[in-house]
Amino acid sequence: MEKKPWHNHYPKQIPTSINYSEKPLHYFLAETAEKNGELKALHFMGKELTYKELFTQARKMASYLQSLGLQKGDKVAIMLPNCPQSVISYYGALMAGGIVVQTNPLYTERExxxxxLDSEAKFIVCLDILLPRVSKVRDRTDVKHTIVTGIKDYLPFPKNLIYPFIQKRQYNMVVKVEQTENQHVxxxxxxxxxxxxxxxxxDPVEDLALLxxxxxxxxxxxxxxxxxxxxxSNVEMCDAWLYKTKAKPQSVLAVLPFFxxxxxxxxxxxxxMNGSKMILMPKFDAQDVLKTIEKERPTLFPGAPTIxxxxxxxxxxxxxDLSSIEACISGSAPxxxxxxxxxxxxxxGRLVEGYGLTESSPVTHxxxxxxxxxxxxxGVPWPDTDAKIFKMDGDMEEAAAGEIGELAVKGPQVMKGYWKNPxxxxxxxxxxxxxTGDLGYMDEDGYFYVVDRRKDMIIAGGYNIYPREVEEVLYEHEAIQEVVVAGVPDPYRGETVKAYVVLKEGANVTxxxxxxxxxxxLxxxxxxxxxxxxxxxxKTAVGKILRRKLVEEEKEITSV
Known part of the structure; x- marks a missing residue:
């Protein structure tokens, strides 16, 4: 890759280009289990698994899926929160030759x-409390086999005995799962x-691992x-970026959902890949996260702004005591x-902003x-990642430094395409x-800035207004906890700027x-x-504020 302006800022420890491993993703688990099998892989509410145990259980899942008829390229939906089963299912499906379809546990029946249906999934792994939802739609899809697990399956004694009572109180249900020809415990x-x-x-370059x-x-x-x-390639880029963490074994707070x-x-x-211990948390609860950080001492904490x-x-x-935290890269939202x-x-510790999108595995900057x-x-593009700002006229003309246009990226992490959607x-x-659909600019030093989604830009009275710029200003007000800005219909200006505000506890402002x-x-x-x-x-499950939902609410109100 030719030298780019941002390469001038790269520290010597981070290469601008990497010789990526052309091997299936699941080989990482086999290699870590072989080299460091006794290292702790997962910590879940007091229960721990080593990498050797994790690999053994993933192999069992691969074997069982193949015994049910899984062929190379078959889709395996995984509808789980962060728990040992989500990691085991993911790697087990890949080992068996399947393609993982990550499925949000919060999905409604329609979603x-x-x-x-769209993914043509033939298998699904889900929690027992989600089984009623899965069962209602399964016959209308290609799913042939449902594998059912529960949170209690990996809880230590006596939590595993207590949990069913907690589940009944919290969800008002206790699901009894029986082994049948199409349902598996x-x-x-x-x-x-x-x-x-x-x-x-x-073939790592051509074969899909994930939908x-x-x-x-x-x-x-x-x-x-x-x-x-x-x-x-994206994992190896991430590893290169966090170069200081290689000196000792790391523990990673796993609050971000794996789906x-x-x-x-x-x-x-x-x-x-690195043999780090994942401290699994099935949902975000601020009190639980603070307690967990103090007790388990994670060193890495990838997250999202709302977390x-x-x-x-x-x-x-x-x-x-949160002093164990050394590095955090924030993604999913500004x-x-x-x-x-x-x-x-x-x-x-250090908290820095990153950028990416699903279509790029996801990180690019x-x-x-x-x-x-x-x-x-x-920030700047990751190794082997190129980025440009193109003018918005659609003629593939590059914008000048400082000029706002649409951000485009190129690199080994960029998707093959959209499934059945040429x-x-x-x-x-x-x-x-x-x-990317994001509007931004590059400064003369090669640092990139995103001002907003192209579709979220507000045009009021002929002026272009970028919600993120307004949000950044409002976030500086001491009373504001969260804010999102959107364009709403206005009979005179076409659109006008509206701010949706959540105040800090106990704060008052007019x-x-x-x-x-x-x-x-401004x-x-x-x-x-x-x-x-x-x-x-x-918000989405990962904490991204849904600006478009607010806009749609406004349109419904004005159309009444």
């Missing part, structure tokens, strides 16, 4: 049915299955086809500078963790470039006060004309 598989399975020939569905904030989600090589591509790459796959915000707003955060600075002060970083920037594939992949504050930092046409105070904002 689940769409994904199972996880514990029985682990007790009875062998470890022998047929290793299929995998990862995009968020689907507008329209139906699209299945992103990611090959073994896409995923392996989200960022958690899958930056937590699960990176940990398996860090949630911890910072906890009234007792100063009572906990990281407010104020949040970055506060979190670093509390932990003593990040700030340097221990070297030059620029607040407000998404039209959308052709729309976003052009001459090897993945057009619309007039926020308006005065915003006018000190041009008049960018200042929100409407403020709406809310207790919470709609």
């Amino acid at each position: 689940l049915e769409f994904q199972l 996880w514990t029985r598989i682990m007790e009875q299955a062998g470890t022998d399975y047929v290793e299929h020939d995998i 990862q569905y995009t968020g689907g904030t507008t329209g139906n989600p699209k299945g992103v086809m990611l090959t073994h090589y896409n995923l392996v 989200h591509v960022y958690g899958m790459t930056a937590v699960m796959n990176l940990s398996v 860090y915000i949630g911890l910072l707003k906890h009234p007792d955060i100063k009572k906990y 990281l407010p500078v104020e949040v970055q600075e506060q979190f670093e002060k509390v932990t003593g 990040a700030n340097f963790v221990w070297d030059k970083r620029v607040n407000g920037s998404i 039209e959308e594939t052709d729309r976003v992949l052009k001459d090897g470039w993945l057009f 619309e007039e006060e926020l308006n005065t504050f915003a006018r000190k930092h 041009a008049a046409y960018k200042v929100p004309r409407i403020y709406e105070f809310r207790d919470e904002l709609p």
Whole structure:
């Protein structure tokens, strides 16, 4: 790769180009189990598995799936939170020659049915409490076999005995799972299955490892086809970026869900490659996370802005020792500078913003963790990753430094295309470039900035307004916990700027006060004309605020 302006900032420890391993992704688990089998792989509510145990159980899953008839290329849906079974299923499916379809446990029946039908999944692994939902849609899909597990299956004594009572109180259900021809009990598989399975020939560059569905904030989600090589290359880039962590074994706080591509790459796959211990948390609860950090002492904490915000707003955060945290890369949404600075002060570690998308496995850019970083920037492209800003006229003309256009990326982590959707594939992949749909610019030093989604840009009275710029200003107000800005219909300006605000606990501020504050930092046409105070904002499972949902709510109101 030719030298790029951002390469001037690379520290000597990070190569600009890497000789990537052309091997199936699941080989990492086999290699780590062979070299460091006694290292702890998973910690789950007091229960721990070594890499040797993890590998053995993944082999059992591979063997069992093949005994049910899994052929190379068959899809295996995994509908689990972060728990040992999610890691075992993932690697077991890959070992058997399958393609993983990560499925959000929060999906409604309609969403689940769409994904199972679209992916042509033949197998699904799910929690017992999700079985009623799966059973209702299964006969309308290609799914032939359901493997059912429960949280209690990997809890230590006596938690495993107590959990069914907690489950009944929390979910008002206790699901009894019976072994049938098409329904299979996880514990029985682990007790009875062998470890022998047929290793299929995998072409890492061409063969898919994963169908990862995009968020689907507008329209139906699209299945992103990611090959073994896409995923392996992004994990090895991530490893190179975190060069200081190689000196000693790491423990990684696994709060980001593995069914989200960022958690899958930056937590699960990176940990398996390096022999790090994953501290699994099936859901985000600020109190539980703070207790876990103090007790288990994780060193790496990949996350999303809402996770860090949630911890910072906890009234007792100063009572906990968070000093084990060395490095955090924030993804999935823009990281407010104020949040970055506060979190670093509390932990003593480094928190930097990164950037990526499902279609790129997912990471393409990040700030340097221990070297030059620029607040407000998404950083620079990762090794072997090229990036350009193209003018918005659609003629593939590169924009000048500082000029806003659409960000496009190119590299070994970029997807093969969208599953059964050649039209959308052709729309976003052009001459090897993945057009992200994000608007941004590159400065003269090669640092990149994202100002907003192309479809989220507000045009008010002929002016282009970027919501992120307005949000960054409002985040500086001491009373604001979370904020999202969107364009709403306006009969005079076409659109006008509206801010949806969540205040910090105990804080009070009026619309007039926020308006005065915003006018000190923004041009008049960018200042929100409407403020709406809310207790919470709609979010995805990984904590990304759903701006489009708020916009759709506004349209429904105005159309009544």
